[in-house]
Amino acid sequence: MDDKSHQAIKDSSPFVAWIHNISLNQQKYMKAKFNELDLGHDVRYIMYIYDNPDCSQEDLVNMFSQSKGNIAKVLKKMEDEGFIKRDVNPENRRKYMLYTTEKGNELVPKYRELSKKWEEEVGITDKDAELKKRLKEIAIRGMNLIEE
Template identity: 30%
Template sequence: MDYLNFEDERISFTPLIMYIDYIHLLQDDYYKKNYENITPRDVTYLMNIFYHENCSQKDLANLLYVSEANVAQIIKKLEKNGYISRVKDVNNKSRKIINLTNDGKILVFELLKNMYEWEGEFFKDYSAEDVEKFKKMLYDYSQKTIHSI
C-alpha cells in the first residue's frame, strides 16, 4: 500500500484564501505587539494614501471596496493620530483631499522596510524567478477576485 501524506493532501485541498487569512492574522498580531494603535486595516489605508496622493474619501472607498462611512471612520482615527491630513479641494469645496503627514510618511517607510525585510526572510530559499511568479500569481488572484464580485 502506498504511503499517504495527509499533510500534502491538506495543503492541496485548503483554499488559498485560508492561507492569506492566516498571514493576515499573524500580521495583525505583529502590529498589536509592535505598534500602538495600528491595525492591518490602517496599514492598508496608509499604503493606499501613500500610492495615491491627493485622494479623496470617495477615491479610497472605490479603491478599497468599502463605504465612504467606513473610510471616514478610519480616516478620522488616522488624522487624530497625526498620520494624515485633510484639506478642502480648491476646485470642489465639498471634497477633502487626503495626504500623509511627515509622521505618516515616516510610518509608511518604516512599515515598508519591515515588510521588505519579512519578505526577504520568507523568500530567502526561493529563486528570484519563483518570487516574481508567486507575486504575479497573487496579484492575478487579487484582480480576479475583485472582478468576480
C-alpha cells in the same frame, strides 16, 4: 513545522483562507514589532495615501472594498492621530484630497522595511515575482467581479 500547532493549514483549506492567514500573521508580526502603534490593517490606508497623494475617500472605498462609513471612521482616527490630513478639493468642495503628514511620511519607510524583513523571514524572495504578479492579477479580477 509542528503539525499539531498548525492543524488549520490543510491542503483542502480554501485558497483564500491561506491568504487571510498570511495577512493576519503578518499583521500580528508587525504589531509586535511596532508595539507603540496599534494600527493593524488600517496601516494599509496610510500606505495607499502615501503612494497616491491627492487621492479621495472614494478611492479608498473602491480600492479596499470597504463602506464609506467605515473608511470615514478610520480616516478620522488617522487624522486625529496625526498620520494624514484632509484638504477640500478645490474642484469639488464636497470631497477631500488625502495626504500623509510628516508623521505618516516617517511611518511608511519604517513599515515597509519591517514588512520586507517579515517577507524574508517567511521565505518570500525575489524568485516569487511571478507569484506576486499572479496574485495581483487575481486581486484585480476579484475587484472587477464585484463592480459588475
